[in-house]
Amino acid sequence: MDWEDARMFLTVAREGQLLGAAKRLGVNQATLSRRLTHLERDLQATLMLRGPQGCALTEEGQSLMARLERAETAMQEGEALFRGREAKLSGTVRIGAPDGFGVQFLAPRLGILARRHPELRVELVPVPRAFSLSQREADVAILVGRPERGRAVAAKLTDYTLGLYASHRYLAAAGTPATREALRGHRLVGNVEDLVSAPGLDYVTEFFGETRPTIAISTAFGQLEAVRGGAGIGVLHDFVVGGDPALARVLPELTVTRSYWLAYHESQRAIHRVQAVVEFIRSGVAAAGGWLRSP
Amino acid sequence: MDWEDARMFLTVAREGQLLGAAKRLGVNQATLSRRLTHLERDLQATLMLRGPQGCALTEEGQSLMARLERAETAMQEGEALFRGREAKLSGTVRIGAPDGFGVQFLAPRLGILARRHPELRVELVPVPRAFSLSQREADVAILVGRPERGRAVAAKLTDYTLGLYASHRYLAAAGTPATREALRGHRLVGNVEDLVSAPGLDYVTEFFGETRPTIAISTAFGQLEAVRGGAGIGVLHDFVVGGDPALARVLPELTVTRSYWLAYHESQRAIHRVQAVVEFIRSGVAAAGGWLRSP
DNA sequence: CCTCCATTATGCAAATATGCATAACCGTTT
């Protein structure tokens, strides 16, 4: 028995005529006639007598109607689990992001998102690690570089640049290197190789070559604070440094460009709250313009 | 929420994979994938996580499944009202028929039908009256002449003939009329005008013209017995008379042909037990050959 | 790391359902 046929039968039974029930169900009257015929054929019973005077239930139809009403109650309960949350976005969306982007870009802006969607709950995980979208470790992930495979819907957000920085105090004491080779004589701050979660995050070798950093920190802000504290020369996101007066650009011609991508599992494509967050991030990045690039 | 989508979701939830559930439901795996996507979009929720390892319910999916199982219980109860009667035809079929055909042809043969379908119950109403098929006064009606309008499926069964008969005793006493005009001097047995239920049943005037029968009886067998009892000359169905030695054909060149039609309401088209009876009658008449015609 | 297998997702053609327009129907009114 086709349950959708049954649901339609129930409405006709209540309405007493095909035309009115069709309007109520949002289908054509002809469709409804056929759906009922299909149900009667399937059950091998005449459930209602139809004529220009409308539809009257047979005894068999009465019996079925009673059971369908109980089914309807359970169906409506099930549906209610999801309804009422549609108009205003509700539920939780988890964003996984590299800490540079997550903390510097997203965190300050989440208030806008919260005010726009009061019922929405946002979880931000600003740590540099891979997020499995298929296992729902995050609903939306910010990635460095394009995701290679898997059922993710991916879109490039923006390019961003990284450069070498050191504190004024450090440079005053150790001198400013004039060439890339001269970096060998300095203390370098980089990231933890083992915890590099994506090929695109391995930009330290592009700056230091085979020279391994003396100090390795796995987060961008950790690196920032270490460099700020005079620990040495480090590779920092230009947008993270911003206009910090305590820091000086070192070897400015050495710069690396990467790109942030946004991804979510394709099954989330139809989830409005996820799409709302996606759109929020995309439009936020677009509005920020060149903010993520070096001046 | 499409209830049929929901029913399919329930099966996938139990099976743990699309492919197995598709087989169980008798649909293609691709169809099932789309039905689930459609349900998830409708409810704005991810009900299950799908991958090459199969399908795992989310918490939302778990909640919905619980309600759907209750709906399913009610649906199965409703369906059970009709199931279990399909393989062997059961239920009741009412046949309305003119008494000539009903008693002389159908009644003797109903034993065959009963043995063929032990669970089937047949009601025969062999009275010469109109049966409203749309109001289920009969499931199957045998009619004289083609039904004119309405939502009946009609099929011609056979032609049959009527002739004038009298008992030998009557003719010995009153003489045998040599012409149609001579009938005026005889006692005539006909039917009750007021109860003539169809134009086709008004054959008495075709024999007697404007002469009104002295004795009017509303049933064919009533007329038969009256004629047999010497009441007069009557119009009888040739197949009802059969080879009765007590009766003599009068004015054999006067004969009238009518046809029996079988009809049922179109909503009964899909009801197997009704179709079984229809087929039984049609094939019975075909097998009887010229039985309903005068020799 | 590569291969295999059983799974899910999707493009495309075929099959089916749907809506539109209209014929047929029945009860009411004139």
Place this chain on the structure above:
DNA sequence: AAACGGTTATGCATATTTGCATAATGGAGG
């Protein structure tokens, strides 16, 4: 008896769903 109005049923064109075939996927095993 005829006309009217609101109903249901159905032919046909269009829209949608479905099945088929195959690409993509992830876990297991070698």
